Amino acid sequence: MQKGIIKLHDPPSIHSWACVGGEKEWEGPLGKYFDHIDLSGRFSMDTWEQAENEAQRLSFNFALKKGDLSPDDIDALYAGDLINQCTGSAYGLLSFDIPFFGIYGACSTSAEALTLGAIGIDSGHFKKCGAVCSSHFCSAERQFRYPLEYGNQRSPTSQWTVTAAASFILSKDGEGPYITHVLPGIVRDGGINDANNMGAAMAPAAVETLSRYFASSGKKPSFFDGIFTGDLGYEGHSIVIDLMHRSGYTLFDNYYDCGMLIYDRKRQDMHAGGSGCGCSASVLCTHILPKLKSGQWKNVLYIATGAMMSPASVQQGLSIPGIAHAIHISSRKDNK
Amino acid sequence: MQKGIIKLHDPPSIHSWACVGGEKEWEGPLGKYFDHIDLSGRFSMDTWEQAENEAQRLSFNFALKKGDLSPDDIDALYAGDLINQCTGSAYGLLSFDIPFFGIYGACSTSAEALTLGAIGIDSGHFKKCGAVCSSHFCSAERQFRYPLEYGNQRSPTSQWTVTAAASFILSKDGEGPYITHVLPGIVRDGGINDANNMGAAMAPAAVETLSRYFASSGKKPSFFDGIFTGDLGYEGHSIVIDLMHRSGYTLFDNYYDCGMLIYDRKRQDMHAGGSGCGCSASVLCTHILPKLKSGQWKNVLYIATGAMMSPASVQQGLSIPGIAHAIHISSRKDNK
Numbered sequence: 001m002q003k004g005i006i007k008l009h010d011p012p013s014i015h016s017w018a019c020v021g022g023e024k025e026w027e028g029p030l031g032k033y034f035d036h037i038d039l040s041g042r043f044s045m046d047t048w049e050q051a052e053n054e055a056q057r058l059s060f061n062f063a064l065k066k067g068d069l070s071p072d073d074i075d076a077l078y079a080g081d082l083i084n085q086c087t088g089s090a091y092g093l094l095s096f097d098i099p100f101f102g103i104y105g106a107c108s109t110s111a112e113a114l115t116l117g118a119i120g121i122d123s124g125h126f127k128k129c130g131a132v133c134s135s136h137f138c139s140a141e142r143q144f145r146y147p148l149e150y151g152n153q154r155s156p157t158s159q160w161t162v163t164a165a166a167s168f169i170l171s172k173d174g175e176g177p178y179i180t181h182v183l184p185g186i187v188r189d190g191g192i193n194d195a196n197n198m199g200a201a202m203a204p205a206a207v208e209t210l211s212r213y214f215a216s217s218g219k220k221p222s223f224f225d226g227i228f229t230g231d232l233g234y235e236g237h238s239i240v241i242d243l244m245h246r247s248g249y250t251l252f253d254n255y256y257d258c259g260m261l262i263y264d265r266k267r268q269d270m271h272a273g274g275s276g277c278g279c280s281a282s283v284l285c286t287h288i289l290p291k292l293k294s295g296q297w298k299n300v301l302y303i304a305t306g307a308m309m310s311p312a313s314v315q316q317g318l319s320i321p322g323i324a325h326a327i328h329i330s331s332r333k334d335n336k
Numbered sequence: 337m338q339k340g341i342i343k344l345h346d347p348p349s350i351h352s353w354a355c356v357g358g359e360k361e362w363e364g365p366l367g368k369y370f371d372h373i374d375l376s377g378r379f380s381m382d383t384w385e386q387a388e389n390e391a392q393r394l395s396f397n398f399a400l401k402k403g404d405l406s407p408d409d410i411d412a413l414y415a416g417d418l419i420n421q422c423t424g425s426a427y428g429l430l431s432f433d434i435p436f437f438g439i440y441g442a443c444s445t446s447a448e449a450l451t452l453g454a455i456g457i458d459s460g461h462f463k464k465c466g467a468v469c470s471s472h473f474c475s476a477e478r479q480f481r482y483p484l485e486y487g488n489q490r491s492p493t494s495q496w497t498v499t500a501a502a503s504f505i506l507s508k509d510g511e512g513p514y515i516t517h518v519l520p521g522i523v524r525d526g527g528i529n530d531a532n533n534m535g536a537a538m539a540p541a542a543v544e545t546l547s548r549y550f551a552s553s554g555k556k557p558s559f560f561d562g563i564f565t566g567d568l569g570y571e572g573h574s575i576v577i578d579l580m581h582r583s584g585y586t587l588f589d590n591y592y593d594c595g596m597l598i599y600d601r602k603r604q605d606m607h608a609g610g611s612g613c614g615c616s617a618s619v620l621c622t623h624i625l626p627k628l629k630s631g632q633w634k635n636v637l638y639i640a641t642g643a644m645m646s647p648a649s650v651q652q653g654l655s656i657p658g659i660a661h662a663i664h665i666s667s668r669k670d671n672k
Contacts, residue, residue, distance in 0.1 A: 087649045123345075311420070
């Protein structure tokens with residue numbers, strides 16, 4: 001079906017995965033499941049941008065090690081981040097001698113990379129691919145908002161950029177979890193132009209993808225052990241529930257947003273939740289994939305969302321378009 | 337062969353293509369072959385960034401029209417540009433209701449998009465894909481170098497960012513030209529940290545890809561009617577000839593660089609040549625593909641090169657990594 005679900009001929013396995021994070025992520029409910037934490041957020045580097053590069057390198061190294069693989073085993077990398085010209089990926093993965101596809105999907109990067117990697121493997125041309133992404137609170141703040149030293153006040157709907165890098169290794173062969181279906185997102189502009197309310201800006205794209213997913217698959221939300229958007233935060237999560245209800249789909253207790261899971265709202269005041277490429281990607285690593293691997297969960301719908309604006313486009317008065325890519329991850333190739 | 341050439345199972349056809357440009361491009365030797373020229377470079381918009389968005393939209397519309405297609409016929413878009421957060425593509429293609437993959441490959445974007453699109457079609461999941469990219473002199477200057485009003489002096493090795501957007505539509509079925517092989521690039525850092533000498537920064541990546549191409553294909557440079565790198569300019573072109581010679585490959589008169597073809601060096605003083613995503617992409621549209629379509633040429637090796645730095649990475653003293661993706665385009669599926 002055109003523009004409907006893509007059912008992979010031979011679902012690739014998510015062979016191994018790893019993520020690294022900073023202090024705030026360590027203090028969150030998933031902190032102990034990270035593969036590595038640098039409390040300073042500096043990852044031994046001189047600048048925040050280089051810290052983000054190093055976090056990508058570390059996460060990919062951990063994913064290789066956990067998968068008992070060497071860089072020679074990986075046929076292609078799909079990688080992106082939020083930094084201007086995506087330098088987090090180009091520099092971060094420079095030391096690996098692997099064909100490289102740079103991508104940009106804002107906070108949807110993890111799902112875009114996994115989608116492209118899954119299609120690459122399904123084409124028969126690659127046996128193993130890496131999907132890598134990152135975000136860093138300090139590099140993102142000074143690029144998108146204000147230098148940290150300015151100490152600006154944050155609005156109630158603003159989200160906290162997660163300091164984390166995550167890597168996933170997809171494999172033609174493997175024991176799962178498997179990516180059985182993907183549904184690439186369509187850019188949607190709901191007319192929001194408040195750069196401190198990303199949840200509202202991205203919600204229409206998430207709703208479009210979710211509706212298209214359920215319509216073209218014939219599945220109901222209750223089929224899944226968990227439906228995870230990321231990273232709409234508290235604001236966007238409630239908007240999605242409202243808009244989906246109006247579209248005829250009722251999302252129940254199995255609908256979560258990664259931006260609400262990464263931090264503890266009571267102990268850590270992050271306002272509307274977490275965001276950044278590293279947010280949904282690290283929740284996938286630390287919370288979702290382990291439960292699929294262990295068999296506790298059977299089917300998960302993962303929808304990473306991105307806000308496709310730049311500081312310049314916002315300053316020029318344009319509204320903020322969003323995108324959402326959906327991936328059906330299952331403990332079995334046949335979804336049963 | 338791992339990390340060697342990817343031979344497409346069923347080579348996709350480049351069904352249609354189109355490009356739009358500005359005044360300098362019109363004045364160049366290929367100007368009359370552009371589908372649309374806006375002498376003001378403004379494309380009826382208020383800002384240079386929005387002009388670039390509009391150029392992408394126009395180029396894709398022209399490619400659809402020339403291919404007798406509607407947006408509904410296109411299963412996926414692979415698009416990128418040089419602007420921070422790749423807004424040229426996200427905003428430029430927003431009006432089309434098509435699944436969207438944002439990519440970042442600097443000036444290698446055209447070849448990255450064509451590679452990913454070709455693999456997408458070869459996977460069997462897409463019938464038709466769009467590959468779109470753009471660059472704009474005015475938006476690039478103020479983002480990467482200085483505001484235009486400053487009137488800075490340019491160094492002899494600097495290149496002129498081409499104002500152009502180009503779109504290609506790949507199709508499972510069609511009459512060619514065909515993408516028969518692709519070779520994704522590996523990020524390479526040759527230690528150059530002069531942001532006004534992109535040709536030197538990208539040359540090592542081009543040499544790595546070219547050498548890997550010839551080694552894994554067994555072909556010789558003389559097999560091709562033309563080998564086109566883009567956009568190394570005069571500086572990078574001569575470096576590539578030197579380095580390839582040392583690697584045991586002699587590039588003859590059939591080796592060109594798109595940055596040297598887009599402008600007329602005698603009449604238009606662009607220093608070391610053209611650059612930007614729109615440079616090699618518009619040379620592909622106006623010069624290379626028509627000759628393959630007409631049968632005048634049979635086989636072309638197209639290698640788009642990108643410099644993966646950002647203004648911040650250069651200011652922080654990092655050297656400039658490059659990447660080069662190669663595509664073998666042929667008038668026949670069997671390369672004969």
